[in-house]
Amino acid sequence: MNKILATVIILVLCSCAKLPLTKENESKEPTLKSSRDGRFGSRCSRGFCSVSVAQLVITPERYHGKLVQVKGVLSVQPEAVGVTAGEHSVWVNLTPEQYNEYRNFNGMYGYVQGTYDGTKFGHMGMWGGTLDSVTRFGE
Numbered sequence: 001m002n003k004i005l006a007t008v009i010i011l012v013l014c015s016c017a018k019l020p021l022t023k024e025n026e027s028k029e030p031t032l033k034s035s036r037d038g039r040f041g042s043r044c045s046r047g048f049c050s051v052s053v054a055q056l057v058i059t060p061e062r063y064h065g066k067l068v069q070v071k072g073v074l075s076v077q078p079e080a081v082g083v084t085a086g087e088h089s090v091w092v093n094l095t096p097e098q099y100n101e102y103r104n105f106n107g108m109y110g111y112v113q114g115t116y117d118g119t120k121f122g123h124m125g126m127w128g129g130t131l132d133s134v135t136r137f138g139e
Contacts, residue, residue: 044066047067048066048067048068048069048113049063049066049067049068049069050068050069050070051063051068051069051070052070052071052085052088053070053071053072053083053084053085053086053088053089053090053128054085054086054088056068056070056088056090056116056118056128056129057088057089057090057128057129058088060116060118060119060128060129061118063116063118064116064117064118064119065115065116065117066115066116067113067114067115067116067135068113068114068115068116068131069111069112069113069136070083070085070090070111070112070131071083071085071109071110071111072084072085072089072109072110073085073107073108073109074102074105074106074107074108074109074110074112074137075106075107076094076099076102076103076104076105076106077106079123079124080123081093081094081099081123082122082127083110083112083131088128089126089127089128090112090116090122090127090128090129090130090131091120091121091122091123091127091129091130091131092112092114092130092131092134092137093114093120093122093130093131093132093134094134094137098134098137102137102138105137105138105139108139109139110137110138110139111136111137111138111139112131112134112136112137113131113134113135113136113137114131114132114133114134114135114136115131115132115133116129116130116131116132117129117130117131117132120132
């Protein structure tokens with residue numbers, strides 16, 4: 001009985017062990033169909049990536065320094081300029097002129113297009129990144 005139990009334990013442990021990565025058994029990345037929003041390492045279309053706010057916040061390294069467009073609830077208030085979708089928010093860095101032009105969009109669902117910076121977290125560091133050089137803003 002002890003031999004059978006020992007054999008079962010050894011088989012279970014061996015099946016859980018990973019092989020060391022070598023050129024022969026190195027896992028290859030699957031070839032995935034490209035997507036229009038920049039997922040799977042594909043190129044974004046029309047010069048920008050249309051992504052969700054969650055994608056920016058969860059994978060900032062993927063979009064840092066890129067021109068992106070996001071959709072969500074727009075906030076244009078003193079010390080709270082951003083776009084929110086669900087539980088994720090991104091700060092939107094507007095010029096004073098842009099702030100005055102876009103403040104009527106406060107509380108509306110719309111889009112923002114700008115260059116994403118995953119290293120700047122907006123006012124009080126409470127945002128999931130920053131959209132700089134905003135080129136489009138609205139419904």
